[in-house]
Amino acid sequence: MATLELKQVRKNYGNLEVIHGIDLFINNGEFCVLVGPSGCGKSTLLRMIAGLEQITKGDILIDEQVVNNISAARRGLAMVFQSYALYPHMSVRQNLAFGLENLKMEVDEIDKRILEAARLLRMEEYLQRKPGQLSGGQKQRVAIGRAIVREPSIYLFDEPLSNLDAELRVATRVELKALHARLGNTMIYVTHDQVEAMTMADKIVVMNDGIIEQVGAPLELYNKPSNKFVAGFIGSPKMNFIQFDYLPNSLKEIAPSNSTSLGIRPEHLSIKDENSLSLNVETVEQLGSDSFLYGTTSGEQKISIKLNYQTDIQANQTIKVGFKLDDAHWFDKDGIALTS
Amino acid sequence: MSAVIKFFSRTHGKNKLSFIDWIAYLYLFLGFLIIFLPVLWLLLNSIKSQFLLQKLDTNLLPLDYDRVVRATVFGPDGKEIFIIKDLPDWVIYWNELRDEDKKEVNDPNLFISKFEGKEYYALRTHLGLVSDHAKELIEEKNFPEWLIKYPSMFPDAKKEYNPEEYLINLNEEEVRLLSEFLGLKPYKPNGFTSQILISAKNKETNEIEEYSVSRLNTNKDTVNARLISNPQGGIVKIPTDDIIVNKKLRPSWINYSDPLTNNVRGMSFDAIKCLNNSVFVTIIATIITVLINSMAAFALSKYKFNGQIIFFIIILATLMVPASVLIVGIFKMVSVTGLNGTLWGVIIPGAATPTGVFMLRQYMLTIPDELLEAARMDAASEWSIYWRIVFPLSLPAIAVLAILSIIWRWNDLILPMIAVSTTKTAYTIQLCLLDFQGEYVAQEHYRLAMTVVSLIPTTLVFVFLQRYITTGIANTGIK
Structure with missing residues (x-):
């Protein structure tokens, strides 16, 4: 349960500025989707929020605390990667337990959380398997499960559905939405797919070339685009x-x-x-x-x-x-x- | 099992061998021979007797010849060469027997009592009885103690004594015995060498006669032989094609048992100690090498820092420096740090290898950065990212480096020579093997056998670790 605030966040690679002063406020429990064409800086922004990427200027606040210099591990966030980034040499159970072991959690508590997550995501039967033996959809679940067991304040998703086939993508979309409803956590979701954005978001942030073009509810963006880019980007x-x-x-x-x-x-x-x-x-x-x-x-x-x-x-x-x-x-x- | 049979009996042609199958089998067989023949040669030579090895015998199998003995006896009448035939095997092979076997076989004193004259003198030398008999004589006559030590004295020390005066009151036999023992002229230690017995047609008499030969080289047209019935008659040349040789299989197991039981004449060879030292160096050095190299490779492949490229280039550049250039530097380093004479002096200088760093870095570059980021999100410390993510995922490359390191370390001669050549207790197996090649004696038969023994651990390790390479690749889940 947390709010997230970005204040004039900028990112430079050498002399090249890729994020040009972003201001954004995400409310507690909101499902916020960052959408935009590829190369618009949405993934970079998510990685900056996660703490995997240093910010050049500005402030990131989680629950009104500035976290600029706090490491990724201590921000209390969990991230689901596009490639899932499951540890290939560990079983599903070890994948889920890894983060908790690093936090020096007790074994009983780890087992409890893994069982809970496994039940929630219906993956009890393949807890002992290695990621190489799982299908794309199962890997996806494990990746989400790895985020859930951490019980983070904010979930970050980096195009998590782009590696799935069309049918599975629709099903997982619905499940993710249901998961959000059940957990009630703040979630930030990056995608270039406007259908995902429209169907899942409470709030859509349309980005282009390192700036925010418009922030609003899905239908607001459709009905009242504030500029030509948003008008052209939303709708098919x-x-x-x-x-x-x-x-x-x-x-x-x-x-x-x-x-x-x-x-x-x-x-x-x-x-x-x-x-x-x-x-x-x-x-x-x-x-x-x-x-x-x-x-x-x-x-x-x-x-x-x-x-x-x-x-x-x-x-x-x-x-x-x-x-x-x-x-x-x-x-x-x-x-x-x-x-x- | 049936799958295995099916696998090995698969053919390109349907149900029969096609042209391609023949070519493939021929190729495999040739490759097998090229790899295996030198090993087989080493194995079979390691059970050849010292006699055969000294004769540069080229047979693959340890086929021993019928032997005769060529004796040289020195006396007042000068040198006399003659041949003794029909000696029992244990006498001919006396020098190749183990000490306990010598005790078991017939009493040499009893045996030589059947001979007299020059044959007696030759056999007495060969069976090592001269010193025993001489010591008995010295005690019996109450001669001074220094006479016993006289043969092993330095020439300068010998000048202070005059052993000749004790010969005056002795009979002829006693004079000969004591003179042989003390090495006084005109007596010298008698020669006694095994030679090969062959038969060939005598050109003059046209009869088959027996000859003794010191060396058989079947690649040459003629063989230098000495007629047994007339040994003083000098050397004759016999065409190689005309000779008849008897051979029988006679593996010489003492090549193995003597050094392994620390029973080598003229030197102390402690096989267990040598192997222990080598195993210690190999295991510890490999562990350190794998750790240091993989940590360096991790830093070079997964972190961005100033001078990264420079560091990498410097590490690679050291590959271009020949090892022999470094010998003096390493020696100084080892002596300054006080590591000389200890096994750590062998282990530490070679712990980081540019080859290993390069190999592991290239492999680690293929591990996706997202995995490391996921681990960072999972609150893993940088050490546990290395130890729990990157290290296990690099296992296939690490196994290769481990195998290479084990082979390098086990076979290394230069580093041990630099670091521990003055400390016998720290000798690794390679240095120990070098010891068989002394300044005056070459005990090639022991060296070959111990070389085979020294190959066993590396072979086992290779067979064993190879399994881990395949499972290592399978477990990473990389497709």
Whole structure:
């Protein structure tokens, strides 16, 4: 049970600054997901929180205590690594016990905690096996179990699901969420997968190039992205962006002042005349439940549309697509969202 | 078991040997011979008698020849060479017998009483009776004590005495005995050498006759032989193809039993002590080597610090320095630190090896850093990261280093020579083996046998540790 606060945290590698002054507050018991494209510094930030990476400037506070100079072991955190990082020469039980032995815990207490974790994660039957004899999903459980037995104040996850196949990933996602509900600990989770972020997070932190673009609840980010990057990053397929100059006059008139582009999500476009754009369809994808149309509007602006029904529209057809004004996002020349 | 049979009887061709199978078997067999023949040669030579080894016998098996004895007796009439035939084996092999066996066989005094004249004198020398008889004579005649010590005196000391005066009142036999014992002219210690008995056709008489030969080299066209019926007649050359040789298998086990029971004439060879010293040096040095090298490799591969590359380059650079250049330096180091004469002087100078550091570092680089970070999150100290994570995961490489270190240490001659050559009690087995090659005597038969004994531990270690290499690799779970 703990809060985490970052104050103007910076990280330099030589002269290169990779984290540019991050401020963040994570509440007790929150499930916070750090999301962003690869290379945006989210893993580095997590490792700085863990204490595996020195911070160059700023402060990290756990429960209002500055922990900048406290070693990883003494911060009371536990981390689940992307590669699981299980000790290959130890059995599952020894893997779980290793951290506790280092804390000079009594044998009875170690056994008790291992049994508890094993029951919680349903891995009693392979406690004696070595990691080499486990499947990917089982290794994942052991890695999580190793964090649980420590009973840390904050759990850190570094892309823990990226090595699993799609089906297992969905199942483990649900389990992790359930685990969070049961344990109630603060968890910080790094991923580049927005689906994981949207489904699991209480709070999403969108990062790009070493800065935080936006912090908020999942739907808040979807509905009210504060800038063009977040708008484009959250949601699949990506939001369509149309430059102001290529908009029809009717739309130019109702746009807020200083707008340079319009953002509209593919699922918010429909085939109608109101607020419409003329679209030259190039590709049609039929998925049964949904249909995706890809095409260009005037000025070669690429547009994708998601329809939740089957359509008879063909490629090379020209259609009119429109949207509700409430669903439109307007951005200024710096990419900052404007309120209409 | 059936799996083993199946494994070994697998063929490339279906149910029969194909061309590729033949080539493979031939290749394996050749490889086996190349590796195994020298070892086999050493094993079989180690049970050859001193006689055969001195004759540079080239047979693989310890085939001993029929032997005769060529005796040289010195007397007032000068040197006389003759051959004694039909001596029993125990007399011919007298010098190759163990002391306890000598006591068991027939009484040599009784045996030589059947001979007289020159044969008697030759046999008396050969059977080592001269000194016994001479001492009896000295006691009987109440001659002074120093006469007994006279033969082993230095030449300077001998000048102070005049043994000749005691010969005056003795009879001819007694004069000869005492003179042989004291080494007085014209008597000298009589020669008595084993020679090989061969048969060949005499060119002049065209009859098969017996010859004695001191050395048989079947690669040469002719053999230098001495006709037994006329030994004074000099050496004749006989074509090698014409000779007939009798051989019989006669392994000489005393090569092993004498040194192992500290029963080597002319020197003290304590096999147990030598082996003990070697085992101590090998085990302790290997443990220290593995620890020091793996710690250095851990630091070089898993930490980032200033001068890391420089340190690594310096360590590697020492690989380029030949060991012989270091001898003087190591000797000075060992004597200054007072380690000379102790086994620690052998162990410590070679404890860190650049090869080991390099090998282990390269292996440790393959251990993912995430494991170390996970251990750090698990509150492991840096020591326990090394000892409980990195060390066990490097076991395959460490086993290789351990095997190499054991072989280096066991076979090392230079470091022991530098550190303990003046302290006999600290000799390792290699130094002990060197001792058989004395300034005046070469006891190659003992040396070969003890070399075989010294090979046993390394062979066992290799066979034993090899198992650990494979299990070591299997246990790491690295695929």
